[in-house]
Amino acid sequence: MIKFLLEKDTWQEVFDSLSKNKLRSILTMVGVWWGILLLISLLGSAKGIENNFNRMFENFATNSLFIFSGRTTMPFKGYQEGRPVPLSLNDVEKIKENIKGVEEVLPSHFFNITLNRKSLAASFGGRGEFPLIDVLAKKDLLWGRYINQNDIDERKKVAVISEDAYKQLFEKDEYPIGEMIYGENVSFTVIGVYKVVRFGGPPIDIDIPFTTSQQIYNRGNKIDLMMITGDPSFEINQINADVKLLLKNIHNIHPDDNRALNGFNLGDQFEQLTGFLTGMQFLTWFVGIATLIAGVFAIGGILLISVKERTKEIGVRRALGATPFLIKRQIIIESVAISLIAGVLGIISGGIILMLVNKLAGIGEDAFMRNPSVSIGIVFFALLIVTSLGTLIGLIPAFKATSVKPIDALREE
């Protein structure tokens, strides 16, 4: 039964009838070729964007959340609304002690600072940080190092600055490490420059040791922000809820006052992006498959015309002893062959497009995609779809071809 697929004759017949009408064969293939090309290049691009997101997030503990102090929006226990909520190092300790699943709680300060150096000056947002932040949200250092424990212990006046700050405070190609930058009453030694990945929130360009900012700004045990990371086996949203409940209790905040504590949840953001990517992939599949189906229908339609044109030939073949089964088989094989050739061409040209896309958008630090590609599984799946659709659509002209009686087929001119 399957032996005929290996016989040269079978394919000779297909080749003969396709090459007999080259233009028609090529036009027939365009639909399927285009569908596969769309599917491969869109899926590949989506994959490239996903790879890039993954690369951006690989430096972050995604099961983490940030909590900022805010102001109450509801009166509670005799307090007026609009009261600032002062987060403190005590809160940090309480969270560590009481909330299950919390791994790290990292406090930090916000500050604004105007810095100048030689004739250059600019204002920045800054943060007092612990070295551990470099582990939880890895800094992409261009030069130098990040804050270390020694800087914390000795309250060193050192700063790690963003690439943007570097550009504003330094001449082009100037080496920043060890240089001094000056604030109003304070000066810092630059120890590192990092590349920023921003996720919203106020832009931060200057990182100094937490203990240093504590001292300079006389913060005591008050803090502005804490980053909390959870054990991967715990649901970050649950930790978020637990932490907020605890803080509401400590700070006498109305239980329903959801705006007293600001913050965001990296897990949530990550999920949103992943959701976006999933949506994009779904859309791609939908568009690709729909185009593919349209293409295969075009093949069916053109084969139907072809069968109509070849009515007499089919009549002759039947007079010579071709059984209806053989005629049908031949037409279905033609349909599958056209679909497959078009599909393979689509895969190849899709691959070429992905290579071009990679050249244009996938290279360099600011690239928004990484290695746009499709897996071999998707390629096979696409071919499988094309083959089965080709077979199914081939059935229509195949049955049409043998529905005419041989005598009527022979009379056809």
Next chain:
Amino acid sequence: MLEIRDLQKSYPIGGTSLHVLKGINLSIKDGEMVAIMGSSGSGKSTLLNIIGMLDELDSGEYILDGLPIKNLTEKKAALYRNKFLGFIFQSFNLINYKNALENVALPLYYQGMSRKDRQEKALFHLGKVGLADWAKHLPKELSGGQNQRVAIARALAANPKLLLADEPTGALDTTTSYEIMAFIQQLNDEGKTILMVTHEEDIANMCKRIVRLKDGVIMEDTKVIQVRADQYV
């Protein structure tokens, strides 16, 4: 070889039906060469089509080589056609994108013969009609006479018991017609049974027996003295 008894055939046309064959009785023995004659509408083509299993009879009997031919499935009809019958058409009906050799080999392909055997056999039959040198030519590169010879080679390829020819010289000039008839006579000399439809008296006289049809009945069925075609060539 062939036995037809009280064969009836009618076609529905609009609300009524057209009675084309009104009880045909015909018996053809091995080695005969029979011409069926008649004006258009006499039913001669219909009779040939029924004998060729391209069309079905309504009532009566048709026995080919001892096998009753009735209510055949398409598959069975195709098999019988391939095994028992060779067709020669007025317009040759060669497949235009296949060369002479491939056209001749086609019935053998449907017999499931291997490619090598097929080509060998097809070339042998092409040689018999004098076209071995033209094996790789497409029909459009051949003359009408040559095309009909290819078609004859194709009809012979599967070694059928009965050769059916529908106006085999209808599309050819007189000289070429006689050439083709010379071939067909030669085949008959070799023992092939031949049945042809024609409306040309000279062609019919080159057969050994003439059956005249009129309005769906046989008017006359006579043995004739065969005129040899090769004397005109």
